[in-house]
Amino acid sequence: MRGKILIESLEQLGEEELLKRLQRFMPIGQTKDDTAQINSYQKNLLVNTDVLVEGVHFSKATLSAEHVGWKSITTNISDLACSGVDQILGVTVGMIAPPSTQWSWVEGVYRGMDKALNQFGGELIGGDCSTGSEKVLAITAIGTLGKLRLHRSNALEGDYLLTSGPHGLSRLGLALLLQDSQIDDKQLTEELKEKAITTHQKPTPPLEALRALETSKPKKLPWRAAGTDSSDGLLAAIQSICNSSQCQAVLDPDNLPKDPSWPLGELWDKWCINGGEDYELIVSLPPSWAEAFLENFPYGQKIGFIKSGPPQIIWNNGEKLNKSIFDEFKHF
Amino acid sequence: MRGKILIESLEQLGEEELLKRLQRFMPIGQTKDDTAQINSYQKNLLVNTDVLVEGVHFSKATLSAEHVGWKSITTNISDLACSGVDQILGVTVGMIAPPSTQWSWVEGVYRGMDKALNQFGGELIGGDCSTGSEKVLAITAIGTLGKLRLHRSNALEGDYLLTSGPHGLSRLGLALLLQDSQIDDKQLTEELKEKAITTHQKPTPPLEALRALETSKPKKLPWRAAGTDSSDGLLAAIQSICNSSQCQAVLDPDNLPKDPSWPLGELWDKWCINGGEDYELIVSLPPSWAEAFLENFPYGQKIGFIKSGPPQIIWNNGEKLNKSIFDEFKHF
Numbered sequence: 001m002r003g004k005i006l007i008e009s010l011e012q013l014g015e016e017e018l019l020k021r022l023q024r025f026m027p028i029g030q031t032k033d034d035t036a037q038i039n040s041y042q043k044n045l046l047v048n049t050d051v052l053v054e055g056v057h058f059s060k061a062t063l064s065a066e067h068v069g070w071k072s073i074t075t076n077i078s079d080l081a082c083s084g085v086d087q088i089l090g091v092t093v094g095m096i097a098p099p100s101t102q103w104s105w106v107e108g109v110y111r112g113m114d115k116a117l118n119q120f121g122g123e124l125i126g127g128d129c130s131t132g133s134e135k136v137l138a139i140t141a142i143g144t145l146g147k148l149r150l151h152r153s154n155a156l157e158g159d160y161l162l163t164s165g166p167h168g169l170s171r172l173g174l175a176l177l178l179q180d181s182q183i184d185d186k187q188l189t190e191e192l193k194e195k196a197i198t199t200h201q202k203p204t205p206p207l208e209a210l211r212a213l214e215t216s217k218p219k220k221l222p223w224r225a226a227g228t229d230s231s232d233g234l235l236a237a238i239q240s241i242c243n244s245s246q247c248q249a250v251l252d253p254d255n256l257p258k259d260p261s262w263p264l265g266e267l268w269d270k271w272c273i274n275g276g277e278d279y280e281l282i283v284s285l286p287p288s289w290a291e292a293f294l295e296n297f298p299y300g301q302k303i304g305f306i307k308s309g310p311p312q313i314i315w316n317n318g319e320k321l322n323k324s325i326f327d328e329f330k331h332f
Numbered sequence: 333m334r335g336k337i338l339i340e341s342l343e344q345l346g347e348e349e350l351l352k353r354l355q356r357f358m359p360i361g362q363t364k365d366d367t368a369q370i371n372s373y374q375k376n377l378l379v380n381t382d383v384l385v386e387g388v389h390f391s392k393a394t395l396s397a398e399h400v401g402w403k404s405i406t407t408n409i410s411d412l413a414c415s416g417v418d419q420i421l422g423v424t425v426g427m428i429a430p431p432s433t434q435w436s437w438v439e440g441v442y443r444g445m446d447k448a449l450n451q452f453g454g455e456l457i458g459g460d461c462s463t464g465s466e467k468v469l470a471i472t473a474i475g476t477l478g479k480l481r482l483h484r485s486n487a488l489e490g491d492y493l494l495t496s497g498p499h500g501l502s503r504l505g506l507a508l509l510l511q512d513s514q515i516d517d518k519q520l521t522e523e524l525k526e527k528a529i530t531t532h533q534k535p536t537p538p539l540e541a542l543r544a545l546e547t548s549k550p551k552k553l554p555w556r557a558a559g560t561d562s563s564d565g566l567l568a569a570i571q572s573i574c575n576s577s578q579c580q581a582v583l584d585p586d587n588l589p590k591d592p593s594w595p596l597g598e599l600w601d602k603w604c605i606n607g608g609e610d611y612e613l614i615v616s617l618p619p620s621w622a623e624a625f626l627e628n629f630p631y632g633q634k635i636g637f638i639k640s641g642p643p644q645i646i647w648n649n650g651e652k653l654n655k656s657i658f659d660e661f662k663h664f
Binding site (some may be wrong): 125 | 381383426427459460468474
């Protein structure tokens with residue numbers, strides 16, 4: 001008798017399970033970071049691929065073609081930065097677009113990419129394009145590895161947990177662009193609104209934070225720090241460090257990384273810790289290194305510390321984290 | 333008065349014009365080949381990105397999931413081989429699939445990729461996945477450059493034009509899988525049918541031909557040869573060498589690269605010269621090197637020679653090429 005064949009859709013599987021299954025096909029050691037490393041004789045290279053789909057990752061309601069191009073490059077470079085890139089070498093672009101797509105859109109996308117590459121380094125070195133029913137950009141960026149290879153799995157008990165900047169701005173920018181009725185306009189300064197929209201449409205990869213991190217290392221310490229970017233939100237980034245490093249993160253709810261003019265309230269806390277698309281560097285490193293970094297980098301902030309225990313995030317006041325706040329960024 | 337804004341769709345633009353416009357965004361020297369080169373200190377790297385869209389590049393009527401995975405890797409490696417790759421280092425995979433996609437399909441694709449990487453070298457080093465309305469694979473392969481950097485722009489007057497194998501098999505395989513009524517089954521041997529289907533579903537990148545080409549070079553000659561793969565068809569490959577090298581290719585209509593049991597007739601000639609998806613190496617090189625290669629590599633064949641003149645392909649009997657045969661592989 002033949003066994004029953006179970007047919008599972010990706011919807012049934014869920015994203016986490018899908019990624020877990022795909023890891024079976026990857027060599028050990030390459031699976032815990034967004035960025036792949038190639039040992040290329042004298043210099044190691046970092047390689048990162050992202051796919052961006054219209055309606056999932058971008059929409060014309062909130063991003064111009066030029067924003068899409070800029071963001072496709074800078075969010076990719078953000079992953080490289082949070083792995084320890086030294087110099088961006090090149091980028092390949094796979095583009096899919098329906099036949100009815102206007103050239104002006106394509107030109108705008110490439111103009112945005114060009115501007116981002118001019119600002120952060122690297123050049124367009126190749127690509128491919130094809131027709132398809134929806135717009136897709138598949139970006140692969142390659143850079144050289146600097147002194148500090150950041151891995152999610154490098155956190156140790158006693159480390160401080162730092163961020164390179166405030167969180168939630170991109171989520172607020174999205175809400176403003178969509179005229180979200182949850183926002184009470186009176187709570188917001190014009191400066192904050194402008195900053196939020198810029199952060200959403202034209203994010204900056206945390207390369208300066210990485211440079212400051214490198215120059216801040218006390219000489220006697222080894223080049224060991226854990227890191228990732230907060231593209232899926234602050235808590236998701238910290239949870240991924242906990243999972244990979246098999247440790248706990250203790251956060252201070254009164255010291256979340258917020259913009260100075262960020263309003264008070266539950267919605268605002270939620271957007272800060274789980275808004276997503278923040279592209280800040282999240283690092284776990286020894287206290288003396290952390291303190292030197294905070295002195296050198298004014299936007300840096302301590303948000304907690306690492307202790308041993310089964311992987312999870314806890315508040316330092318003993319309260320448990322509400323699991324529902326993790327639900328926002330599922331792709332399947 | 334404001335000027336009239338011309339809005340052009342990609343359909344109106346056409347693929348050739350689209351690619352030409354995109355080249356404005358690329359550095360000079362990177363635009364004439366499918367493969368990007370990164371100078372990485374001691375070793376140069378080759379990088380190639382391809383996007384594959386369901387319904388455009390693959391369909392379940394003709395390819396299983398495992399075939400799709402195999403083909404996504406081998407066709408990409410074919411581009412690297414025809415640029416002079418030494419060793420495949422790694423591959424990143426961007427995958428887009430609708431939520432209703434069955435896991436078994438995804439698993440099959442990755443199994444096919446895994447088998448191809450095991451056979452031809454390299455490993456899966458990273459990637460990304462997302463939901464979307466149609467299935468897409470965006471593959472970036474990276475390898476080291478060997479002794480011989482093949483460029484389309486390297487052909488010179490007096491060169492011989494060679495291929496690494498017969499053409500048209502993949503197109504015949506597709507026709508057989510689709511039960512195309514143009515085929516008269518009596519004309520075909522069982523062996524040819526099997527070979528054609530395998531060539532369509534499980535193509536082999538021309539790495540052995542490249543190795544033979546390298547070992548065949550007479551010592552006194554420099555490492556100069558033009559090359560590309562015939563993924564868009566034999567004539568398209570030769571035309572691209574003519575365009576990039578600003579030269580003419582003279583072909584012998586009685587000596588087209590056909591399988592020994594290939595039938596006679598107009599349809600069969602057309603499929604040979606313009607069937608597409610052949611993934612053979614097309615090279616242009618000095619006669620003494622060409623002759624040494626043909627001795628070392630039994631599947632190699634001389635198909636013509638290069639002469640000076642405005643870029644075009646001509647028959648050696650003086651007949652003009654029918655332009656309509658170029659029409660098959662437009663993507664927009």
